Amino acid sequence: AYAQRAYNNSENIAGVLNLDMIAWNSPSSSRDIDLHATTSIPATQDLAQLFSDVVAEYNLDLVPAITPSGSSASDHASFWQYGYTAILGIEDFSDFNPYYHTTNDLLQHADLDYFTEFVKASIGAFAHMNGCLIPSGLGYLDGTVTEAGSGTPIAGAEIAIQSAGGNTFMATTNGSGYYTRTLLSGTYTATAVAYGYLPTTITSISVATDTVTTQNFSLTAAPTYIVSGTVTEDGSGTPLLAQVTFDGSPVVIGTDPANGTYQAELPQGDYTMHVTAAAHRPAERAITVDQNQVQDFALETLPCILLVDDDNNSPDVQSYYTAALDALGYDYDLFDVGGGAGNGPTLAELQGYSIVIWFSGDKYGSTSAGPNATDETNLATYLDGGGHLFLSSQDYLYDMTLTSFAQTYLGVASFTNDSGNATTKYGLSGDPIGDGLGPYSLTYPTNFSDYGDIVNAAAGASLAFQSGANGGNSLDIDKESGAWKTVFFGTSWVPIYNNNADNGLAVLQRILSWFGCGACEAVQIVDVATAVNACTVNFTPTYVGTPPFTWDWTFQGGTPASSNVEAPTGIHFGSSGTYTYTLAMNNCSGNMDVYVDTVTVDCAACTLITDVMLTQVTTGTVSAGDAVTFAMEVLPATAVPYNYTVMVGETAVISGQTGLTNTLQFTHTFAQADSYTVTVSV
Incomplete structure (x- = not known):
């Protein structure tokens, strides 16, 4: 995949050394290494010869042997496929480590001296290949960068030092305006730049071997x-x-x-x-x-849909989704995660889209299929704002297991890897997605294998499709909670469309219709309620419109001065007075409403706490090692913020925490069987 991406991006890779199994040599045997090139790319033989010459030139304790028509059984072969100069460096084929891929593959069975010589030869080959050898001695350039006129040192100024050969070396000034840089002896041109100043360039700076050359810069403030x-x-x-x-x-x-x-x-x-x-x-x-x-x-306003391509192009199934969305007449933006287990869109990149369609195709392994842990956090916040997610990923659960996100937001109770075994999908009567749809035969594209899961719906979720007309395996589920909705296909949507495009369109249209793409009521802020306690204020908006929503608060004189949560709590104003606050909300189709008002605080007026109630949420028999959840409520509700401490017996398990709402929960694990007194002090 890396070689393919490099080729597609027109990357200029001068050479690749694939070092595979380089730490074993039988005791007292010849320290042979094999260098595998290919006759189809003559430059690979040149690279192998250079590697061998480095061994000889630096008197390294190795015996290289070049194989012109070498093995393609390692990672270098993919670079050959795209015409890159690559060789395989490996232990001699007749003397492989017998401990590889066993429990005895330990450092004690490695020849670290042999390994070190192998690495030295590799570094030397790269150095000679790219002209990185030091042709002359080393000297030093230093100095200070100051403001013209005042002489004030300028911190963070950057000095670009260019050699006669065109190479550029950078230095940055410290808090005293001082910089230093080690350079090859020679003649240089240096340019000092700093924000707010005009750049200054000095030519013909001579740096001699083992000598410090001082060059100061005086920068004039820019207009x-x-x-x-x-x-x-x-x-x-x-x-x-x-x-x-x-x-x-x-x-x-x-x-x-x-x-x-x-x-x-x-x-x-x-x-x-x-x-x-x-x-x-x-x-x-x-x-x-x-x-x-x-x-x-x-x-421009965002379209309704963000399409997240997470298939690693192995195979590339993006065209199935784009063709379907185009046929249905939906506008969309595309986010390509790229290869491996990289992150998907950030929260900021998700917000503003009414619907996210995320697909992973056939790829799996190392949390590369579907959303990873970072993505799950972002998606949870996006959904809490009223978003909609269609996740089609047959190996998401295989890679991530049953995460809190999968349970809470996708509605997965349990699953069985790779056991969906569906050749046909049957929609479930009464389900908002599956009702009346199917049976739909499945045909997987080339290089896309069926590893669909059995996915069982948790309470609050609904089964959309199963593998049999009267039962069979549970395949796909959906869930609705508050303003958000999700659909999860543990058996991919692609084989439906690949078998019959009209069937794929029918399923996708049903999902998008349930999500409500295209129907957007502009957000309107009706009111903002403020709960004031001395200098501290909680803000709660009331609004109407079609989700998802974003919130952008600013508070004149407040700490913090801004917030992006729906209902900010604990905004502290430093002194008594009247302050302006602003709430700007966005929702689907780029609609926005702005609410501006004032809040008056009296820092001398503190709402006194009249009561604190503590209840045990966890019920039933509690054993040693169990976690027990407690709920506390502070009255009146406006008596926030407050500090509280939780004691278990004589031990403080929570000390000096700040409560921003009048109700909260905490959990404690009791290590030993006994009777305990739990006390909350507010």
């Missing part, structure tokens, strides 16, 4: 200019709450949500602007700041 503009929604012209950033600058500006305007002051220079707004496609633009200027942006 500054104003970049301003308006960010609106493309088509409607609606002002947007957006974030505006500039590559190479620490400046981050938020637009005024009432009119979409922004203004930034920047030093002279070249920048790339980035503009982002929830539920809208981002935009970027290269600008030259040499005068005051206006830069307006009109951002």
Whole structure:
């Protein structure tokens, strides 16, 4: 997969050394190594000869033997397939380690001296191949970077030092404006740059062997200019709450949500602007700041669907999904996870889409099939905001096992790996997805094997498809809770479409119709309730509209000054007074509503706690080693925040924690059988 991606990306790989089994040599035997090249790529034989020459030149204790028509039974073969120069370096075929792939494959059975010589030869081969040998002695360049006129040291300035051969070496100043760099002896050109200053270049700097050359830089402050503009929604012209950033600058500006305007002051220079707004496609633009200027942006709204390609192109099944969505007339964006177990979209990249379709195809292993742990966390937050997820992944459960996400959000009670064994899918009567659909025959594409699972639905979830008309194995499930919905296919959707496109379209349309793609009621903030206790405030919004939603709070004078949760708690204002807060909400189709109001706090007015109630949630017989959950409630509900301590007997198991809501739960594991007194102090 790596060689294929490198080829597709036109990567210039000068050479590949595939070192496979390089730590065994029978005691007292010749220290032979085999170098496998291929006659179909003459450069591989040149690389093998270079490797052998390095062994001879540096007097390494190895005996290389080149095989011109070598073995293709290792990872180098995939590079040969795409024309890359690659060789296999391996122990001599007649002297393999007898302990490989056994429980005795231990360090005590490795020849580490032989291994070390092998590694030295590899490094030497790369050094000679790429001209990395040191042709002359080493010297040193140092100095300080200061502001012209004042002499103030400039921290974080970057010095680009270019050799006569065109190589560039970097150095960065410390807090005192000092930099140092080890260099080959020679003549250099150095340029010092720092944010807010004009760059300065000095030529013909001579660095001698074993000598420190000092070169100072004095930078002149750059003139500054104003970049301003308006960010609106493309088509409607609606002002947007957006974030505006500039590559190479620490400046981050938020637009005024009432009119979409922004203004930034920047030093002279070249920048790339980035503009982002929830539920809208981002935009970027290269600008030259040499005068005051206006830069307006009109951002496109996001489509309803985000399609997440997690199939590792092994095989590539993306076209089945895109063809189906195109045929059904849905707009969508595409996110390609790439190979291996990489992360999918971030939470910010998920939010704003009403529906996420995530597929993994045939790939599996090392948590590479479907969402990994990071993805599950992001998807949980996305769903809590009212999102919709269709996950088609026959090996997600195989790779991840039964995670909390699979149980809570997908509705999986239990599963059996690779045992779905379905040739036909039958929809379940009464299920929102399967009702009236099927039977649908399954035909898997080339190189896509059937490893579908038996997936049993938990309470609150529903079985959508099974393998028999009157029973059989449970295959696919769906779940709805509050504003979110999920559909999980433990046996892939692809073989339905591959067998009969109309059947695949019918299933996908049923899922999208249940999710509600295309029907969007714009978000409208009705009210915000504030619970004030002295200087601390909890905020709770009331709103209507079609999920999913995003929340963007700002609090004048508050700590924290912003929040992205639905109902922020514990916002602390430093002194008595009246403060402005703003809530901007986005939902499907890029709709936005903004609510601005004030809250008055009196830091001397503290709501006193009148009662604290503690109950044991875990019931039944409790044994040693069991975890017991307790619930506490502080009255009145407005008496927040507060500090609390939990004692078990004479031991504090929770000490000095801050409660931001008047109800909470905690869990404690009792190691020994006994009677215990649990006390909460608030």
